[in-house]
Amino acid sequence: MGEVGLYVEGKSIIHSLDPRVKLLWFVFVLAASIVCQFDGSVSLFIFLSLVVGMALAGLPLKRLLLIIGYSVVFFIVTILVWASYYQDVGRYLFTFAGVRVTDTGLLVGTGKFFLIINPIVSMLIFFSTVKPYDLVQVFSRIGLPYKAGFMLLLSLRMLSLAVSELRNIMDVQKARGIEVDSRNPFKRVANLIPVFVPLVIRIMGLAWELSITLMVRGFGYSRERSYAFPLRWSSRDTLALILIAIFYTGIIAVKLAGFSTYYMIAGV
Amino acid sequence: MGYAVEVRNLWFRYMLSEEWVLRDLNLAVEEGEFIVIMGPSGCGKSTLLYILSGIIPNMIRGEVKGEVKILGRDLRGLRPEDITRSVGFVFQNPDSQLIMPTVLEEVVMGLENLGLDRGEILGRAREILSYVGLDRKSNMPPRSLSAGERQLLAIASVLAMRPRILILDEPTSMLDHVGTMKVLSLVESLKKNLGITVIVVEHRIEWAVEIADKIAIMDRGTVVAYGEPSKIFSNPELIKKTGVRPPMISEVFYELIDKGIKVNRIPITTKEGIEELRRILERSAKPGALT
Numbered sequence: 001m002g003e004v005g006l007y008v009e010g011k012s013i014i015h016s017l018d019p020r021v022k023l024l025w026f027v028f029v030l031a032a033s034i035v036c037q038f039d040g041s042v043s044l045f046i047f048l049s050l051v052v053g054m055a056l057a058g059l060p061l062k063r064l065l066l067i068i069g070y071s072v073v074f075f076i077v078t079i080l081v082w083a084s085y086y087q088d089v090g091r092y093l094f095t096f097a098g099v100r101v102t103d104t105g106l107l108v109g110t111g112k113f114f115l116i117i118n119p120i121v122s123m124l125i126f127f128s129t130v131k132p133y134d135l136v137q138v139f140s141r142i143g144l145p146y147k148a149g150f151m152l153l154l155s156l157r158m159l160s161l162a163v164s165e166l167r168n169i170m171d172v173q174k175a176r177g178i179e180v181d182s183r184n185p186f187k188r189v190a191n192l193i194p195v196f197v198p199l200v201i202r203i204m205g206l207a208w209e210l211s212i213t214l215m216v217r218g219f220g221y222s223r224e225r226s227y228a229f230p231l232r233w234s235s236r237d238t239l240a241l242i243l244i245a246i247f248y249t250g251i252i253a254v255k256l257a258g259f260s261t262y263y264m265i266a267g268v
Numbered sequence: 269m270g271y272a273v274e275v276r277n278l279w280f281r282y283m284l285s286e287e288w289v290l291r292d293l294n295l296a297v298e299e300g301e302f303i304v305i306m307g308p309s310g311c312g313k314s315t316l317l318y319i320l321s322g323i324i325p326n327m328i329r330g331e332v333k334g335e336v337k338i339l340g341r342d343l344r345g346l347r348p349e350d351i352t353r354s355v356g357f358v359f360q361n362p363d364s365q366l367i368m369p370t371v372l373e374e375v376v377m378g379l380e381n382l383g384l385d386r387g388e389i390l391g392r393a394r395e396i397l398s399y400v401g402l403d404r405k406s407n408m409p410p411r412s413l414s415a416g417e418r419q420l421l422a423i424a425s426v427l428a429m430r431p432r433i434l435i436l437d438e439p440t441s442m443l444d445h446v447g448t449m450k451v452l453s454l455v456e457s458l459k460k461n462l463g464i465t466v467i468v469v470e471h472r473i474e475w476a477v478e479i480a481d482k483i484a485i486m487d488r489g490t491v492v493a494y495g496e497p498s499k500i501f502s503n504p505e506l507i508k509k510t511g512v513r514p515p516m517i518s519e520v521f522y523e524l525i526d527k528g529i530k531v532n533r534i535p536i537t538t539k540e541g542i543e544e545l546r547r548i549l550e551r552s553a554k555p556g557a558l559t
Contacts, residue, residue: 007369131369132368132369133368133369133370133373153367153368154367157367161363161364164363205364206364209359209361209364209365210364210365210367211327212323212327212357212359213364213365213367214367215322215323215326215327215348215352216321216323216352216355216356216357216378216426217352217377217378217381217425217426217429218349218352218353218378218381218382218429219377219381220381221348221349221352221381221382222349222381222382222383224383225380225381225383226379226380226383226384226385226386226389227380227386228372228373228376228379228380228386228389228390228393229373229376230386
C-alpha cells in the first residue's frame with residue numbers, strides 16, 4: 001500500500017489550520033494571480049508568499065524544486081510566446097531564441113507563468129497539509145455532497161493501489177524475461193503492453209472490490225454523514241484568514257491601482 | 269432461537285449467462301451458529317455469499333429464483349442499508365478493503381456512514397480496536413501493518429458496525445502462516461465471545477472441524493452435504509465424490525477401513541484420532557481382533 005495522496009504528516013502551523021482557511025488561501029492566490037497576470041514583478045510576491053507557506057508547513061524543499069524543475073520548459077515557452085507577442089511594445093532587453101524580448105513581454109510572460117504556477121503551488125500546500133480524512137468534510141462544509149469529497153479520497157487511494165500493482169506486475173514480467181527497461185524505445189513501448197493489459201484488468205478488479213467495500217460499510221445510504229473528528233474553527237484560523245485576506249487583497253488593490261514593482265524600480 | 273439465514277430452493281444465474289450458478293440450493297443457519305462452507309472452485313460459494321450480503325442483486329444483476337430470508341425477513345423486501353446493518357462482509361484481499369489513511373479512521377468510516385453520533389463512533393471504534401489488538405496502532409497508516417493485521421482491521425471495520433451476521437469469503441487466502449493464525453483466532457473468538465452468526469468460506473479443514481458448528485459442502489451450485497463436521501466426514505464416499513479434502517486424521521481412518529480394519533467412528537480431530545487408535549490397539553492385543 002502506498003501513500004494516500006500528497007499528504008505529509010506534520011505538526012506545523014500550516015498543518016494545524018482549518019482546511020477551509022487553506023482552501024480560501026487558494027481562492028485568494030487564484031484571484032491575485034488573475035489580477036496580476038500581466039505583471040510578473042507583482043505576481044512574484046504571490047509566489048514568494050507561497051514559498052514562505054511551504055517553509056512554514058515544513059514541506060520538503062524537494063517538492064518545490066520539483067515544481068520549479070518541471071516548470072523550466074513551461075517558463076521558457078511562456079516567456080517566448082508572450083515576448084514574441086509583445087516584441088514591439090516596451091523597452092528592448094535582449095534577444096532570445098530569435099525573439100526580441102522587451103520588458104513588457106517579460107512582465108506579461110512571467111505574469112502568465114505565475115498565473116499557472118501559483119495556484120498549483122497553493123493546491124500543493126493544501127493537499128500536503130490537509131489530512132485526506134478532512135478533505136471529505138471540507139467538501140461537505142462548503143455545500144458540496146460529501147460523496148464528491150469521498151470520490152477525491154478514493155481516487156487518491158486508487159492511485160496508490162495502481163502504483164503498487166504496477167510495480168508488482170513489472171517485477172513479475174521482468175522475472176519472465178520481458179525487457180521492460182529496454183534501451184530501444186520501440187521495444188520498450190511494445191514490452192509495456194504485457195504490463196498495462198494486466199494492470200488495467202487488476203485495477204478494474206480493485207475498483208470492483210473497493211465498491212463492494214463501500215457498499216458493505218453503508219456508504220451513501222444516508223444523506224447526512226456524521227464525523228468522528230469534526231473540523232473546528234479556532235481564533236487562530238480567523239487570524240490566519242485575516243492576514244491572508246489583507247496580504248492578497250492588498251496585492252490586488254495596488255495592482256488595480258496601477259502599481260508595478262518593475263516600473264517602480266526602473267523609475268518608469 | 270430463530271434462523272439467521274434461510275435459503276430455500278435458490279437458483280441464480282448472472283445477467284447474460286445461460287448457466288445457473290446456484291441450483292436448487294437449500295441452507296438454514298440458526299442465529300449464533302458458526303458455519304464453514306467448502307467446495308471446489310467455481311461451485312458457487314462466493315455467489316451464495318454475495319446473495320446473503322445483498323451484493324446480489326444490489327450490485328450484481330442476475331436472475332434469482334427461490335427464497336432467501338435474513339433474520340426472518342425476505343431479502344427482496346430489505347433495503348441495502350438494512351442489509352448493511354445486519355450483515356457484515358469481508359473478502360480475501362485486505363488491501364482493497366482499506367480506504368482511509370489511518371487505522372482509527374478506517375474503523376470509524378462505516379460508523380460515520382451510519383450517521384451515529386461522535387461519542388458512539390469513537391466508543392465503538394476503540395472497543396473493537398482493543399478487541400482485535402490494534403488499539404496501540406490506531407494512528408498508524410494501514411500500510412504499516414502486516415497483511416494479517418490488515419485483514420484484522422478489515423474485519424474490525426465491519427464488526428464495529430455490529431452486524432448480527434458476519435460473512436467471510438476466504439479471509440486467509442492471501443495471508444502467511446502468522447497472519448492466518450491471527451485471523452483464525454479472531455474469528456474463533458467471535459463465536460465464543462460475541463455470539464454472532466458467522467458464515468465463512470475457508471479451506472483449512474483441520475481448523476474448520478474444530479471450530480464449526482456445521483459444515484456445508486457445495487458442489488456444482490448446490491449444497492451436497494450439510495451438518496455437524498463429525499457426520500459430514502463419516503461418509504467417505506460422499507467426501508471423495510465432492511473433491512473436498514477431509515481432515516488428515518479422517519483420511520488415515522478411511523485407509524484403515526479400506527484395509528478392512530474395524531473402527532467405531534471416523535475421527536475428525538487429532539485428539540479423537542488418538543483415542544480411536546488407542547481403542548484399536550487395545551483390541552489388537554487379542555489375536556484376530558482387528559478385523
